[in-house]
Amino acid sequence: MSGPAAAPKIVVSHVSRQFPADEPERGLALQDIKLTVIPNEFVCVVGRSGCGKTTLLNLIAGLLRPTEGEVLIDGRRVEGPGPDRGMVFQYSALFPWLTALENVEFGPRNLGVPRNQRRALALELIDLVRLRGFESKYPRELSGGMKQRVAIARALATDPEVLLMDEPFGALDELTRAEMQEELLRIWEARRKTVVFVTHSIMEAIYLSDRVVILSPHPGRVRKDVRIAMPRPRQRSSTEFMAYYEDIHSSIF
Amino acid sequence: MRTSTVASSRSQPPGWSGRTERAVGALTVAVLLAAWELAGRAGVLSAYHFPEPSRLAATIWDLVVVGFPVGVTVWQHVGATAARIVQGYVLAAVLAIPLGLVVGGVRALDQASAPIITFARSVATISLLPLAVAWFGVGELSRVLLIAYGCSWVILTNVIEGVKSVDEELIRAGRMLGSTPRQLFTRVVLPASTPRIFAGMKVALGLAFMVIVGVEMIGTIKGLGALIMEARTFYRSDAAMVGMVFIALFGFALSRLLDRLERVLLPWSGSLEEVER
Numbered sequence: 001m002s003g004p005a006a007a008p009k010i011v012v013s014h015v016s017r018q019f020p021a022d023e024p025e026r027g028l029a030l031q032d033i034k035l036t037v038i039p040n041e042f043v044c045v046v047g048r049s050g051c052g053k054t055t056l057l058n059l060i061a062g063l064l065r066p067t068e069g070e071v072l073i074d075g076r077r078v079e080g081p082g083p084d085r086g087m088v089f090q091y092s093a094l095f096p097w098l099t100a101l102e103n104v105e106f107g108p109r110n111l112g113v114p115r116n117q118r119r120a121l122a123l124e125l126i127d128l129v130r131l132r133g134f135e136s137k138y139p140r141e142l143s144g145g146m147k148q149r150v151a152i153a154r155a156l157a158t159d160p161e162v163l164l165m166d167e168p169f170g171a172l173d174e175l176t177r178a179e180m181q182e183e184l185l186r187i188w189e190a191r192r193k194t195v196v197f198v199t200h201s202i203m204e205a206i207y208l209s210d211r212v213v214i215l216s217p218h219p220g221r222v223r224k225d226v227r228i229a230m231p232r233p234r235q236r237s238s239t240e241f242m243a244y245y246e247d248i249h250s251s252i253f
Numbered sequence: 254m255r256t257s258t259v260a261s262s263r264s265q266p267p268g269w270s271g272r273t274e275r276a277v278g279a280l281t282v283a284v285l286l287a288a289w290e291l292a293g294r295a296g297v298l299s300a301y302h303f304p305e306p307s308r309l310a311a312t313i314w315d316l317v318v319v320g321f322p323v324g325v326t327v328w329q330h331v332g333a334t335a336a337r338i339v340q341g342y343v344l345a346a347v348l349a350i351p352l353g354l355v356v357g358g359v360r361a362l363d364q365a366s367a368p369i370i371t372f373a374r375s376v377a378t379i380s381l382l383p384l385a386v387a388w389f390g391v392g393e394l395s396r397v398l399l400i401a402y403g404c405s406w407v408i409l410t411n412v413i414e415g416v417k418s419v420d421e422e423l424i425r426a427g428r429m430l431g432s433t434p435r436q437l438f439t440r441v442v443l444p445a446s447t448p449r450i451f452a453g454m455k456v457a458l459g460l461a462f463m464v465i466v467g468v469e470m471i472g473t474i475k476g477l478g479a480l481i482m483e484a485r486t487f488y489r490s491d492a493a494m495v496g497m498v499f500i501a502l503f504g505f506a507l508s509r510l511l512d513r514l515e516r517v518l519l520p521w522s523g524s525l526e527e528v529e530r
Contacts, residue, residue: 063425083431093422097444097521106440107430138521158431 007075009194010037010060010162015069016219017055028219029055033069035213035222039161042188042195044205045213048252052220053198057166060196061087073162083107086155086193090167092147094139100150101126101135107158118157125153128187145176152187163188165197169204181207185232202252206244207234214251224251304491309498312491321492322474322483330496331503333475337393337468338461338507341400345457349405350450353412358442363413370410378403378460379467391472396465403464404457411453415446448522451515458511462504477503 012035019026029052037043045053058064060071062081071078073085081087094103101122108118126135129149139147148168155163168184169177181204188195199205205212206228216223226248230240286306292298293305300308313327320326356362378399385395419442427441469478477500484492515522 061425061429063428081425081428083429085429087426087429089422089426091422093420093426095423095426095441095444097447097519106427110431110433110436110440140521154426154430 006038008036008072009039009041009074010035010196011072011075012036012056012060013069013072015056015059015066015071017052017059017064018067030059030066031219031221033220033222037194037196039194040192041211042197042209043211043213044197044199044209045215046199046202046205046248046252047215047220047223048217049200051215051217053215054166055220056215057164057196057198060162061085061164083111083158084160085162085164086158086160088148088151088155088163088165088168090170092139092144092151094147094150094154096139099136099138100131100142100146100153103139103150104153104157106154111158122153122157125156128156128190129153129183143176144172145180148172148180149183152184156187156191156193161194163193163195165195167198167200170199170201177204184208202245202248203236206241206248207236212244212248214248216252224248301488301490304494308491309494312495316480316492316495321480321489325475325480327480327495327499329475330477330480331499333473333479334465334469334477334500334503337396337400337476338465340397341464342404342458342461344397344401345404345408346454348401349408350412353409353450354416354443354446356409357413357416357446358438363417370406370413374406374410378464382468382471386471396468396473399468400461400464403460407457407460408450408453411456412446412450415449415453416442418449419445448519451511451519455508455511455515458508459504462500466500 012033015030015033016028017030018028021027033056035043035056045056047053055064059066060073060078062071062078062085094100095106098106101119104122104125105118108121113121123135126132129152131146131149131153134142134146139150142150151168169180172180185208195209197205197208202212209228212226212228213222214224214226215221226244228244230238230244235241289298289303290305290307293300293303293308298305304312315321316327318326320329356366381399381402382395385399389395389398423441423445424437427437432440465476466478466481469476470482473479474483477496480496480499481493484490484496
């Protein structure tokens, strides 16, 4: 982990987001959010549904604009979406007409990386997410866990320093989910990314992250910011783990 | 009814293979044809209303060798019909696909055009025949344009819907992965809409076959529709039936061809259920 002197990777500075009255998530979704993430830090954002955690992620992604305040990446203001931030969506959002390999190649292809080079890169990432042998399968031929592996590889293909993950394992069964958590930590340790990971599972947040940020709803505010000072791999059944769980759980409910 | 459940391949008894199923289907057809033949020979069915299968077989032979009207063989009828359908259908696709892509992508255009499209689509194409004749004469042009008219609205509607219903998440994913607006269109929106466009093309093909029979009923003696019309004039219900069968076979062959094409071009896509008709 980087020391306290490191320049922040992501700064969310006094951000509010108001939705127009005619949109489904109408009203004030986020109010005066302050959040600083240092390089290579793994931060989980938890909260009840409707607390604005996905909105926060979309603001960092640049898919939404803040009504007030600003989001900075490496000190530069976020003006829109871009390949310097990799995003993994809850339902994978893989392009169904592309094979696993072609999905991974999508970002580099947009950026004009030559064919051979991007193919080699994509194959390397397919290896990283352990999908060798499945690279020419279409998404509909892959299981939920495999799709998310492809989605992670695709997000990594533009070599972003920031990885944004929106409940990526929320739609998976419990066993696959636990397996994917291990895999994500392995990939994170291999590639050293700054991760912002949205989840509604407290257990998942404690298992994965360096810090858990708890949002409260209506309007979304940062209620608590908990540093998880446990070495990895973590034991879900340890007393320490359960103490964190109790702490976070009681501040949500 | 056993026969209908077999044909739709649902609730088949365990152990039934596709081959058994086809055999049962063929057997059913054979039994029905035999019953029809016997009823005709016994005088239960009149030869004018229900010419029996053996007579129809003779008519097919007659149509292939001599032709009806004399000199116009069934292949010339099929050829004339095919030429009209292909021209009208291709014209409709060439106009409606690009237009639909634009209209579907621009909200204001979509809203402005929706009432026009809904109205134009509800006009039964054949009812435009007198107008088409007045504007374009009784020649080939009228026929081709009417087929194009009938097909283009269905294609247009489905292309527009296809573009509009592209999964928002795919667009977000495309934007995060560095797509320019142009790349977003060619690499995300366009491929994402192809199953729906294909579905529209299939419905349009069916429509083309409905329109063709009507537009061939005047001003020509060539074409399967003309064949049926001539048969009616000469009280030849056997020839009319054969014409009908040829239209059905031809339409069936073309739609199978489209299905094949879809499987080759869109191997990633499962069958698409919702289609705008």
